[in-house]
Amino acid sequence: MKASQFFISTLKEAPADAEVVSHQLMMRAGMIKRLGAGIYNYMPMGLRVIRKVEAIIREEMNRAGAVELLMPVVQPAELWQETGRFDKMGPELLRVKDRHERDFIIQPTSEEVVTDIARQELRSYRQLPKNFYHIQTKFRDERRPRFGIMRGREFTMKDAYSFDRDAAGAAVSYQGMFDAYKRIFDRFGLQYRAVAADTGAIGGDLSHEFQVIADTGEDAIVYCPTSDYAANIELAEAVAPAAPRAAPGQALAKTPTPGKSTCADVATLLGLPLQQTVKSLVLATDELDERGDIVKSTVWLLLVRGDHDMNEIKVGKLPGLKAGWRFATVAEIEDHFGCKPGYLGPIGLKKPLQVIADRTVAGMHDFVCGANEADFHFTGVNWGRDLPEPTLVADIRNVLAGDPSPDGQGVLAIQRGIEVGHVFYLGTKYSQAMNATYLDANGKPQLMEMGCYGIGVTRILGAAIEQSHDARGIIWPASIAPFAAVLCPIGYDRSPEVKAAADALHAELLAAGVDVLLDDRGERPGAMFADWELIGVPQRVVLSDRGLKAGTVELQGRREDAASMVPLAEVAALVKGRLSA
């Protein structure tokens, strides 16, 4: 393709509202154009990337035996009422009434519609397993859309849904999708990790996120460099201390810590390691009556080591806290501890309450905690001697880098990631709600076992850029770059030799299957080079009169600091070789 037949629009400066680098670079490179909050036009340059991403997904989904169909954007509310999601989902579900005042939604996903198809179409065990997918426009009315197309409102997603005879079959389908996703992300040329993820309300242990590695990612990914272990920090187990708890070595002492209300400040004041302190977190749960009014509240004390962070997902799975919890109010705290926050601890409580200790805390001795008196902490605290053993010992903290891996194969490392894919075993959550059954070999109706599998198509663009860019712009992997190579002739309109060589090389590369663009815009070399570095095309060939006299052109990979002079006759093969490397 020639630039004159295409549309290129670059900006020197990113718009002020572009917060993250991928958003800034996509705007500057003319890939997207804002239409409204969280709603973007995909400009020609960006659409090319989307189409390449879609093509790779489609090929691998088909290879894995999934069948493509297309479910509507505007969906009748009835099906969403069957599963209860029409009422349960918050305002992120965009609801709309048609001219007859009937309710519809703009789809954020398609579990209901695909389950409706399955219960009508998949009637016999002989038709199972089956996996349907579509690549379709989605809408989620985010309260605060941001990060460009990374958290937009309208976006493109590939969502697949598997239907199986039983849980064992569903596990096979799940593994098939997991393997397909690995092939997809390998072909994208991105650094990623498949990590075990929380399964939320559905339970079970089959859920993996595909995280693109990027320092700016919102998710923390835990992995073991010496084994296969990888999980979202929400899920990663902090294993119990290997050593048994040591015997008390110090006497309990109440120590003044005026104005020192954090573990770090207390440790510094006392000249002790932060690892010897214990942090008190006070939560509350509420019992509601039928009308939703609070009948009774219970207060809970959770203890984690001073350098540890409480893991809210893990806490949400504890007995008594599963149904939902909140942080206690100051009034509740003062009522139970007789003290304001900052100096709380498990000794000398004003009212009895449940004490849940993290496994690390349960293994500590001679530790420091608040004395339930302003400006005082206890030191030399020991379980059993100074206070009763905790009501419950559990894993309630985030792991730290250096913690032992749960698989016993090494120690954990942590990096940041951007979630771009998710495979999820659904079980019978939707098939039960919608009575999606098939007839088994005995003619008996059975609920279908389901899985769902998503890839954020448009989000891939943002994640790829967050992972790979430099001061000059985007650095695309060759497989999803808008163009794999660009020819930059200097003086295309002036020099017949340059024009002839550029046109011939263009034709040669196209014939060799290289997705190449010939920049015939007549821009100055500096501006032209800057555009293509910003847009991030992997391979650039510069043709000039001077070089051509010597039979050479300049070849430069987007990651290279300088160009190489290579013979014109060899450059097509070189470019092709580099792109398939």
Next chain:
Amino acid sequence: MKASQFFISTLKEAPADAEVVSHQLMMRAGMIKRLGAGIYNYMPMGLRVIRKVEAIIREEMNRAGAVELLMPVVQPAELWQETGRFDKMGPELLRVKDRHERDFIIQPTSEEVVTDIARQELRSYRQLPKNFYHIQTKFRDERRPRFGIMRGREFTMKDAYSFDRDAAGAAVSYQGMFDAYKRIFDRFGLQYRAVAADTGAIGGDLSHEFQVIADTGEDAIVYCPTSDYAANIELAEAVAPAAPRAAPGQALAKTPTPGKSTCADVATLLGLPLQQTVKSLVLATDELDERGDIVKSTVWLLLVRGDHDMNEIKVGKLPGLKAGWRFATVAEIEDHFGCKPGYLGPIGLKKPLQVIADRTVAGMHDFVCGANEADFHFTGVNWGRDLPEPTLVADIRNVLAGDPSPDGQGVLAIQRGIEVGHVFYLGTKYSQAMNATYLDANGKPQLMEMGCYGIGVTRILGAAIEQSHDARGIIWPASIAPFAAVLCPIGYDRSPEVKAAADALHAELLAAGVDVLLDDRGERPGAMFADWELIGVPQRVVLSDRGLKAGTVELQGRREDAASMVPLAEVAALVKGRLSA
């Protein structure tokens, strides 16, 4: 592809709500599945056709220099308020409020958004002409969705928009799209006509519809078999009678026609040709005040020959009627004619009114019309002698087959068509409303001249089927068939020879670039053949033990009544030859 990796779901009977044959056959062939009124799932078999249609459109649009982008489905109301369409459009425009109560619409087309892009991105005359297109989901909240995906609510459309420096440039862009559309429809393999169409409120003479020929079409297409002339009947000119009006030959006579209120009944009663009668049509126009209340109504009498139909589009272009007209009420009629409808005529009016005669009527003599008295008509009526010449003579009727062609090159024929494409010169309608200007060579802002060009992607499927089907099912053109060929092995699971031959032929055809499906479902031959005839695959190869023993297979084109025995070794080349023929 093998059937076992795909999804095939056929029905013996069409659902009761499927009114037209294309809807019935698409449902029976498992191409679409109803989700709600006018909203369909595109099942795998139907989606394959859509993708092929899209691919052809995309290739030819790109070849014509148009650039693909993607504009959102959910669009902010602000732009639609700029052009006034947010308020002007009826309930077919689906309006939605987001969580912040801001107004949005679900796009039916994208003039506003693309003009917004153009006014920001196309700043210099050097960037023009430019043509942007997208293939995107559309929504029109039809009052009465019907005919399956032919008049659905959610559908896929390709819409392109051209931007030019001036009207001359816009005409070149228009012609480029017109030519591209011809290539597109040629490649679809459909019988179609590009017909001149009405330009509605915008005016100008550049508008063509691409009509797929089908007896069931909603549009009447007028064409001249001996010339290039083709137009929608809405637009087709009924030329003035060549011969001058003949002198009166009869005396005016009031004749009893008891109970005969139609021209046909009167002609029969009087033993006269219908062509000697004149039909009176009474219209009214209203003048409104600022609040929209009617201040004054004017009544008009329109006269067309008894066998002619009034053309509402032509009437809407007459002086005095341009701003909108309606049929007169019975009260208005009685007030002006002193008679109830059925016996009206231009002689002896109670109140004076404007009389508009069709050109044919103005050329008639000795004609018959109502006497403005119940159960009486006048015969032998003559202009000038019995009544004044009409206030206005104009072309206000639909042409009839056999009428002279407006280009003077023959006589007109009429066929039915389904509108699937439309090219339209917009002028500055949108660029003016949205102030979309560019700087000309002198640095002066100028309004861009626009054109818009649509193809109903999903509608193509319905139109193709309406055009081409038989009692057994759909007959797809090869270029857009879900599969170009199908292999039907008899005993695939039983006979190693059949399986080996079918697998080898499948591989051979795929390698030759034929989009072939191997039916490995193990259906009985009769059911298998019926499925593929219903689905409409162009070429079918049946492999059986008996045939293979003689080295032959059966080859049958979908339009053929019987199969031919052909050598197995030659069948791949034969299939490929037939498909590219």
